[in-house]
Amino acid sequence: MTDPNSFERHRYDVIVVGAGGAGLRAAIAAHDAGAKVAIICKSLLGKAHTVMAEGGIAAAMGNVWSEDNWKVHFRDTMRGGKMLNHWRMAQLHAQESANRVHELEEWGALFDRTAEGLISQRDFGGHRYARLAHVGDRTGLELIRTLQQRAVALGIDVFMECTVTKLFRDDEQRISGAFAYWRESGRFIVFDAPAVVLATGGIGKSYKVTSNSWEYTGDGHALALDSGASLVNMEFVQFHPTGMVWPPSVKGILVTESVRGDGGVLRNSEGRRFMFDYIPEYFKAETADTEEEADRWYDDKSNNRRPPELLPRDEVARAINAEVKAGRGSPHGGVFLDIASRRSTEYIERRLPSMHHQFKELADVDITAEAMEVGPTCHYVMGGVAVDADTAESVVPGLYAAGEVAGGMHGSNRLGGNSLSDLLVFGRRAGEHAAHGATEREQRAPVSDDDIRAAAEAALAPFEQDGGENPYTLQHELQDVMHSLVGIIRQASEMEKALEEIARLKERAAKLTVEGHRQYNPGWHLALDIRNMLRVSECIALAALERTESRGGHTRDDFPTTDDSWATVNLHCIADGDSVAIRHEQLPAMPDELRELFQET
Amino acid sequence: MTYDLNLRVWRGDASGGELTDYVVPVEEGEVVLDALHRLQATQTGDLAVRWNCKAGKCGSCSAEINGKPRLTCMTRLSIFEPGETVTVTPLRTFPVIRDLVTDVSYNYEKAKKVPTFSPEPRQADGTYRMQQEDVQRGQEFRKCIECFLCQSVCHVIRDHEENKEAFSGPRLFLRYAELQMHPLETNDHRDAAREESGVGMCNITKCCTEVCPEGIKITDNAIIPVKEHVVDRSYDPVVWLGRKIFRRSSDD
Ligand code: SF4
Numbered sequence: 038m039t040d041p042n043s044f045e046r047h048r049y050d051v052i053v054v055g056a057g058g059a060g061l062r063a064a065i066a067a068h069d070a071g072a073k074v075a076i077i078c079k080s081l082l083g084k085a086h087t088v089m090a091e092g093g094i095a096a097a098m099g100n101v102w103s104e105d106n107w108k109v110h111f112r113d114t115m116r117g118g119k120m121l122n123h124w125r126m127a128q129l130h131a132q133e134s135a136n137r138v139h140e141l142e143e144w145g146a147l148f149d150r151t152a153e154g155l156i157s158q159r160d161f162g163g164h165r166y167a168r169l170a171h172v173g174d175r176t177g178l179e180l181i182r183t184l185q186q187r188a189v190a191l192g193i194d195v196f197m198e199c200t201v202t203k204l205f206r207d208d209e210q211r212i213s214g215a216f217a218y219w220r221e222s223g224r225f226i227v228f229d230a231p232a233v234v235l236a237t238g239g240i241g242k243s244y245k246v247t248s249n250s251w252e253y254t255g256d257g258h259a260l261a262l263d264s265g266a267s268l269v270n271m272e273f274v275q276f277h278p279t280g281m282v283w284p285p286s287v288k289g290i291l292v293t294e295s296v297r298g299d300g301g302v303l304r305n306s307e308g309r310r311f312m313f314d315y316i317p318e319y320f321k322a323e324t325a326d327t328e329e330e331a332d333r334w335y336d337d338k339s340n341n342r343r344p345p346e347l348l349p350r351d352e353v354a355r356a357i358n359a360e361v362k363a364g365r366g367s368p369h370g371g372v373f374l375d376i377a378s379r380r381s382t383e384y385i386e387r388r389l390p391s392m393h394h395q396f397k398e399l400a401d402v403d404i405t406a407e408a409m410e411v412g413p414t415c416h417y418v419m420g421g422v423a424v425d426a427d428t429a430e431s432v433v434p435g436l437y438a439a440g441e442v443a444g445g446m447h448g449s450n451r452l453g454g455n456s457l458s459d460l461l462v463f464g465r466r467a468g469e470h471a472a473h474g475a476t477e478r479e480q481r482a483p484v485s486d487d488d489i490r491a492a493a494e495a496a497l498a499p500f501e502q503d504g505g506e507n508p509y510t511l512q513h514e515l516q517d518v519m520h521s522l523v524g525i526i527r528q529a530s531e532m533e534k535a536l537e538e539i540a541r542l543k544e545r546a547a548k549l550t551v552e553g554h555r556q557y558n559p560g561w562h563l564a565l566d567i568r569n570m571l572r573v574s575e576c577i578a579l580a581a582l583e584r585t586e587s588r589g590g591h592t593r594d595d596f597p598t599t600d601d602s603w604a605t606v607n608l609h610c611i612a613d614g615d616s617v618a619i620r621h622e623q624l625p626a627m628p629d630e631l632r633e634l635f636q637e638t
Numbered sequence: 639m640t641y642d643l644n645l646r647v648w649r650g651d652a653s654g655g656e657l658t659d660y661v662v663p664v665e666e667g668e669v670v671l672d673a674l675h676r677l678q679a680t681q682t683g684d685l686a687v688r689w690n691c692k693a694g695k696c697g698s699c700s701a702e703i704n705g706k707p708r709l710t711c712m713t714r715l716s717i718f719e720p721g722e723t724v725t726v727t728p729l730r731t732f733p734v735i736r737d738l739v740t741d742v743s744y745n746y747e748k749a750k751k752v753p754t755f756s757p758e759p760r761q762a763d764g765t766y767r768m769q770q771e772d773v774q775r776g777q778e779f780r781k782c783i784e785c786f787l788c789q790s791v792c793h794v795i796r797d798h799e800e801n802k803e804a805f806s807g808p809r810l811f812l813r814y815a816e817l818q819m820h821p822l823e824t825n826d827h828r829d830a831a832r833e834e835s836g837v838g839m840c841n842i843t844k845c846c847t848e849v850c851p852e853g854i855k856i857t858d859n860a861i862i863p864v865k866e867h868v869v870d871r872s873y874d875p876v877v878w879l880g881r882k883i884f885r886r887s888s889d890d
Pocket residue numbers: 791792793794807808839840841842843844845846847857861
């Protein structure tokens with residue numbers, strides 16, 4: 038069963054792991070650059086988590102507000118991330134996203150339009166101008182379909198329902214291939230390839246309440262770590278302020294920020310728009326302090342400031358958390374999100390059709406007539422593989438990363454809408470550079486039989502072990518640990534406890550037992566995914582314990598303020614055998630001409 | 639409120655299988671997928687089910703519930719009578735891989751045959767101009783989450799394996815309609831619609847429209863216009879000649 042010669046084997050220039058927005062865009066770019074490329078994805082093509090993205094793609098096209106340009110977008114992004122973003126990534130992102138959106142249109146995407154026939158743009162938290170290109174509230178689906186159809190039209194090979202468990206390196210520690218199994222049959226595949234683009238998304242499945250799908254088990258993060266790359270900013274996990282809270286079965290499912298962008302407001306049980314009580318010093322100058330001003334802003338952005346409901350997500354999530362803790366929450370432990378009393382039924386149905394449908398079907402709530410109940414849900418990890426800003430290559434030659442699995446771009450907190458644009462901008466860059474890197478590499482050493490055999494044995498281990506542990510139980514326990522000990526508000530004693538728990542879970546994970554055989558067996562798949570979830574959870578807990586301040590998506594009860602001595606420090610996680618070690622690194626310094634953008638307010 | 643649900647699930651693979659009875663504790667507000675997940679986590683660790691979003695947005699979790707093709711994540715348990723047994727079987731039109739997971743590659747093969755979108759060039763300022771009215775028709779079709787429920791319910795292929803070769807099915811007819819109505823498309827795809835998609839075999843029973851979880855009016859808004867277009871093109875030799883010579887305008 039572990040004879041390397043019996044495995045299916047393929048040779049490519051570039052392997053893309055993941056078929057969300059970043060993966061598809063990378064594959065298209067690699068193909069266009071002349072590489073022989075394959076996409077490997079855990080689900081069927083077109084099901085990736087990107088389809089869940091609702092609000093839009095942030096791009097300073099200036100279609101609605103001509104004052105907008107890349108510099109404003111850059112500034113918003115850096116401030117949203119509390120200046121911890123990699124400046125060069127944020128710059129490239131702001132400069133290139135408009136072109137990436139136009140390209141989608143050329144491939145068939147049908148965005149909502151302005152009266153002039155241009156792509157319409159909507160308001161979102163942290164963005165100075167209406168900036169998000171959108172299709173109702175199903176923008177992610179449009180993005181995926183467009184890229185999926187493009188990739189199919191180009192004839193790119195796709196290995197669907199196929200999971201990568203290991204990356205191979207040659208004697209010089211350069212990438213040489215990947216090991217995977219078909220979920221359908223359980224059979225193994227070996228890929229020989231000098232370049233791998235990781236586009237595996239995030240880690241949300243390590244948390245109990247999350248908007249993320251089952252695929253989000255931190256695979257790419259773990260593969261990179263085990264190949265010698267470092268993970269940066271792992272302490273920063275974004276809790277989206279508005280997830281559904283009721284009924285229990287839908288707890289965590291996303292309620293798009295567009296509800297607030299399109300006029301919705303948050304209220305507590307007393308009916309108060311409590312966000313006015315939580316405007317931080319940092320954003321005072323640009324945030325409205327009366328309801329009247331906030332309401333005027335939707336139509337007149339030049340003379341009014343933004344409503345506090347549209348502060349960056351970390352601020353809003355913390356505020357909701359505090360209101361609920363203070364006993365002013367809604368019946369099911371959230372707060373009220375009200376658009377019904379502020380916009381017409383026709384407007385809500387047109388702008389937010391899928392939210393309307395989702396609440397009606399799953400919660401018996403008609404959002405055109407009553408308020409929704411919402412609360413924070415684990416949504417996105419800012420941390421990820423540390424890469425070169427221009428090429429998306431990690432320190433491991435031949436290993437690239439783009440999208441959520443890559444770190445740096447969003448600093449300590451990501452603005453809504455900046456994810457879809459990130460996928461496109463850095464997906465394309467990663468694909469193109471991977472293609473060049475691969476075609477330039479002259480000598481390609483084949484993956485060694487010993488390495489393949491070891492990978493196969495590791496993958497089959499859960500069938501051999503007879504410790505009797507159920508993978509589903511283990512996953513639930515890990516989710517509880519992360520949710521309650523390394524969640525939205527943190528403190529040292531809890532995180533130390535979490536690390537102890539994770540160590541124990543790691544031991545138990547080595548004794549997992551799975552039922553049945555290798556054919557389409559979710560229990561086995563989970564047993565393998567859990568290793569990645571544990572590895573990533575350890576990174577998050579360690580980095581969060583190390584950073585003794587509060588900033589963006591990392592809030593500490595024991596160090597509640599932002600500390601300037603941490604302003605230029607990035608934490609990098611690296612593999613240390615089976616454990617994780619932490620390294621402090623200096624944040625790359627921004628050139629003066631960009632720094633000047635922050636002088637004015 | 640917790641209660642015990644009688645759940646009957648088809649277990650097996652390509653070589654055969656059977657309906658198996660389980661009792662699963664469930665809670666108020668839950669959907670069929672929740673019950674399947676709980677069954678998987680506590681009693682049948684290797685139960686094969688597909689899902690991703692659990693919010694009706696990805697189209698992964700399709701199955702037949704009491705004989706009707708549905709999304710398991712959007713089917714609330716409250717629609718069943720108390721004490722009623724809920725039976726979940728794999729989509730009938732596609733070959734079973736294991737348990738509730740079917741081989742849907744038919745749909746992906748058919749998608750490869752859809753002609754490539756070929757837009758007119760951008761305007762001088764690098765943009766395209768389209769009015770909301772003009773994109774709206776296509777936007778309806780692009781809401782499709784590829785759950786393949788319409789494909790599974792369509793009688794042309796539901797029990798007729800032999801028709802699969804020539805017939806692409808309602809999901810794919812949306813794609814042809816989308817191209818035909820796209821404001822920027824420059825090619826005429828009627829040959830493809832007629833020859834590759836087999837739209838002529840559809841006899842407008844509207845079963846596909848009825849099951850679509852996105853509420854897309856597949857038959858009225860996509861299939862009938864595509865059929866009319868194909869007929870128009872097949873029988874009018876003057877128009878046919880004109881098409882060959884001139885590029886069609888974007889909105890005919
Ligand atoms: S209307 Fe046509 S495509 Fe739809 S189910 Fe009936 S025969 Fe099939």
